[in-house]
Amino acid sequence: MENTLIVLTGDDWEGLFHNGKLIEEEHSIHKSELVNQMKQYQTFDVRFLWLNNMGLKWISDEGSFPSNFEEISKEYLG
Structure with a gap:
């Protein structure tokens, strides 16, 4: 996972990860x-x-x- 951003959505909550590290968590990650x-x-x-x-x-x-994307079980991802 080199220089990758991940937007993870869970119902009304989103997390933004960079290289597996959580950098932002909000109800919605705005496009801007x-x-x-x-x-x-x-x-x-x-x-x-x-x-x-x-x-x-x-x-x-x-x-x-x-705080680390790797802590999220793959079975939780759809």
Whole structure:
């Protein structure tokens, strides 16, 4: 995962990760913020992922995304 941004959506919550590290977490990552981060990190590699039903239950229990993307079980991604 080299110079990659990931936008992870879980119902009404989104996390923005750069190279696996959480850099922002909001109800919605605005397009302008994503573009600003793309400029800052000089990357066009942006991946959009979603939590499945198991992931939605997990994030509801956790309350927020972990600081490291690798801590999110692959089984939670849809």
